[in-house]
Amino acid sequence: MKGLTPTQTLNGRGLKVLVIHTRWNLEIVNSLTQASVAKLTSLGVLETDIAVREVPGAFELPFAAMKLLPGYDAVIAIGVLIKGDTMHFEYISDSTCQGLMRVGLDAGIPVVLGVLTCLTEEQACLRAGIGGVDKKSGHNHGEDWGSAAVEMALLNRG
Numbered sequence: 001m002k003g004l005t006p007t008q009t010l011n012g013r014g015l016k017v018l019v020i021h022t023r024w025n026l027e028i029v030n031s032l033t034q035a036s037v038a039k040l041t042s043l044g045v046l047e048t049d050i051a052v053r054e055v056p057g058a059f060e061l062p063f064a065a066m067k068l069l070p071g072y073d074a075v076i077a078i079g080v081l082i083k084g085d086t087m088h089f090e091y092i093s094d095s096t097c098q099g100l101m102r103v104g105l106d107a108g109i110p111v112v113l114g115v116l117t118c119l120t121e122e123q124a125c126l127r128a129g130i131g132g133v134d135k136k137s138g139h140n141h142g143e144d145w146g147s148a149a150v151e152m153a154l155l156n157r158g
């Protein structure tokens with residue numbers, strides 16, 4: 001039931017999309033980013049209209065989105081948070097999600113939440129299409145984020 005397929009045909013040609021990803025948990029982040037970019041191009045967004053930038057960690061995503069989004073029709077902010085032994089995970093997760101929502105609403109530009117907040121590395125791998133311990137590949141959520149970016153950019157254009 002997850003990642004519901006859009007009802008309308010999405011044509012992303014002419015849209016400019018910014019993808020910002022973190023360097024924390026980079027193997028997982030790279031898989032998510034690649035899937036997002038592949039989905040964007042499959043929906044007609046030209047490769048020359050897709051910009052990919054990186055930041056240290058998830059907490060930096062809102063600031064980077066705010067500074068870099070002018071001129072783009074949508075932003076996809078990608079990061080992977082994995083619960084450790086402290087409360088750090090909880091505070092970063094909530095502040096990053098709240099921050100990204102605020103950036104999008106303040107700017108009037110759709111900011112797609114591409115931040116996995118996982119309790120284990122395996123949960124994150126499965127959601128990035130990377131085989132878990134039993135080699136189930138799972139569904140790469142990056143695909144959903146690419147589709148959401150095109151859909152919301154078109155909605156924003158009216």
Ligand SMILES: O=c1[nH]c(NC[C@H](O)[C@H](O)[C@H](O)CO)c([N+](=O)[O-])c(=O)[nH]1
Nearest residue numbers: 022024056057058059079080081082088
């Ligand atoms: O993107 C992440 N950043 C993380 N921390 C760094 C944080 O996002 C900032 O980059 C850092 O606090 C500097 O502002 C993580 N953990 O701490 O576990 C994590 O799992 N993922």
